[in-house]
Amino acid sequence: MKTLIIACGALAREVLALIELNDWQHMELTCLPADLHLYPDKIPDAVENAVGVARDKYERIFVAYADCGTGGILATRCEALGVEMIAGPHCYSFFEGNTGFAARDEITSFYLTDFLARQFDAFVWRPMGLDKHPELRDMYFGNYEKLVYLAQTKDESLMDAAKIAADKLGLEFEHRFTGYGDLEAALNF
Amino acid sequence: MSDEEDDLILDELDDGELVLQMHDDLYDGMADEIDEAVRILLKRGWLPYDVLTKALVEGMRIVGIDFRDGILFVPEVLLAAGAMKKGMGILKPLLIETGAPQLGKMVIGTVKGDIHDIGKNLVAMMMEGAGFEVVDLGINNPVEDYIDALKRENADILGMSALLTTTMPYMKIVIDTMKEQGIRDDYIVLVGGAPLNEEFGKAIGSDAYCRDAAVAVETAKEFMARKHNQR
Numbered sequence: 357m358k359t360l361i362i363a364c365g366a367l368a369r370e371v372l373a374l375i376e377l378n379d380w381q382h383m384e385l386t387c388l389p390a391d392l393h394l395y396p397d398k399i400p401d402a403v404e405n406a407v408g409v410a411r412d413k414y415e416r417i418f419v420a421y422a423d424c425g426t427g428g429i430l431a432t433r434c435e436a437l438g439v440e441m442i443a444g445p446h447c448y449s450f451f452e453g454n455t456g457f458a459a460r461d462e463i464t465s466f467y468l469t470d471f472l473a474r475q476f477d478a479f480v481w482r483p484m485g486l487d488k489h490p491e492l493r494d495m496y497f498g499n500y501e502k503l504v505y506l507a508q509t510k511d512e513s514l515m516d517a518a519k520i521a522a523d524k525l526g527l528e529f530e531h532r533f534t535g536y537g538d539l540e541a542a543l544n545f
Numbered sequence: 546m547s548d549e550e551d552d553l554i555l556d557e558l559d560d561g562e563l564v565l566q567m568h569d570d571l572y573d574g575m576a577d578e579i580d581e582a583v584r585i586l587l588k589r590g591w592l593p594y595d596v597l598t599k600a601l602v603e604g605m606r607i608v609g610i611d612f613r614d615g616i617l618f619v620p621e622v623l624l625a626a627g628a629m630k631k632g633m634g635i636l637k638p639l640l641i642e643t644g645a646p647q648l649g650k651m652v653i654g655t656v657k658g659d660i661h662d663i664g665k666n667l668v669a670m671m672m673e674g675a676g677f678e679v680v681d682l683g684i685n686n687p688v689e690d691y692i693d694a695l696k697r698e699n700a701d702i703l704g705m706s707a708l709l710t711t712t713m714p715y716m717k718i719v720i721d722t723m724k725e726q727g728i729r730d731d732y733i734v735l736v737g738g739a740p741l742n743e744e745f746g747k748a749i750g751s752d753a754y755c756r757d758a759a760v761a762v763e764t765a766k767e768f769m770a771r772k773h774n775q776r
Contacts, residue, residue: 425709488620492623
């Protein structure tokens with residue numbers, strides 16, 4: 357069954373890695389810009405547009421987004437469009453495994469994935485204006501205690517980047533190897 | 546900013562020019578300049594309340610409009626707020642001494658499970674600037690904290706904030722508990738936070754969803770006026 361995965365750009369590498377790893381030859385990937393996460397209210401419309409463009413060309417479409425700050429609106433939209441999506445609140449949760457993530461109930465942790473470790477400056481530091489005004493750091497992060505790097509791969513350069521990010525934010529560092537977590541099961545249909 | 550403006554001597558400006566300059570300096574997040582200008586106006590005999598409302602609150606109102614319209618973004622608003630906070634730091638003790646109109650009392654806090662307080666802090670600051678007494682409960686508040694504070698402080702308004710879609714449903718738990726205790730209608734309940742909207746505010750039984758700090762102030766004033774009219 358020819359299937360299209362419409363994914364958040366922050367998941368592109370991981371989805372492609374899983375397609376290759378599992379030899380899912382029926383799957384193709386298209387991505388929406390990862391910076392939509394800066395404006396989560398724009399995600400449902402962007403997904404709907406992408407589904408509309410692809411609808412006639414694929415037998416099945418899967419949306420590789422979790423709720424991602426849309427407050428259930430993306431789930432409602434996907435249901436109306438008749439497409440499935442990933443369960444859970446966000447990628448930090450499904451990478452760690454939704455059940456385990458919820459059980460930890462960590463509210464003072466700031467998370468990085470491989471994507472965010474690689475793109476920390478572009479997706480965290482600069483959009484928050486911290487490149488120009490580092491004095492704002494504690495207004496944003498003063499209530500956080502640690503940075504948790506949820507690693508999908510074993511990559512020393514990303515580990516170093518995540519450690520540098522934690523240092524820049526003034527947070528303790530913790531590394532957790534998650535692999536692809538619930539993402540692999542979600543795509544394995 | 547040009548070199549000419551860099552050389553501006555605030556004390557040489559007349560009152561009207563200085564207030565307009567303060568609006569510009571707030572907009573640009575220039576805390577030291579705001580500090581200096583507040584002291585100049587006080588030295589010239591301005592009442593602390595007038596400095597607060599005509600210079601600082603009005604300046605932040607302009608910042609709020611441009612934030613709403615997508616001209617300014619969060620970092621710029623935070624810098625402006627930092628500048629206003631510096632000015633407020635000078636004025637606050639003087640306002641207590643000289644007295645200022647009190648429009649009502651608000652208990653405000655971020656809900657349980659949520660540690661994000663930027664929006665809540667902005668609302669608290671603007672409410673104070675507008676003449677409300679604010680009791681700030683901080684972050685990660687369980688329902689008991691809100692209800693205890695409302696009773697203890699004899700407050701008029703409850704303000705709840707959440708940044709996460711996973712924590713915003715907790716606002717309903719607080720409101721439902723207030724209903725169970727028969728105290729819901731004793732308070733004005735305002736809610737806010739990035740993922741919220743008007744529909745959510747209605748669905749959980751709040752009095753109003755406030756999209757930003759300026760709206761929170763105006764909404765609080767309207768509800769307080771209605772409350773007084775009902776007495």
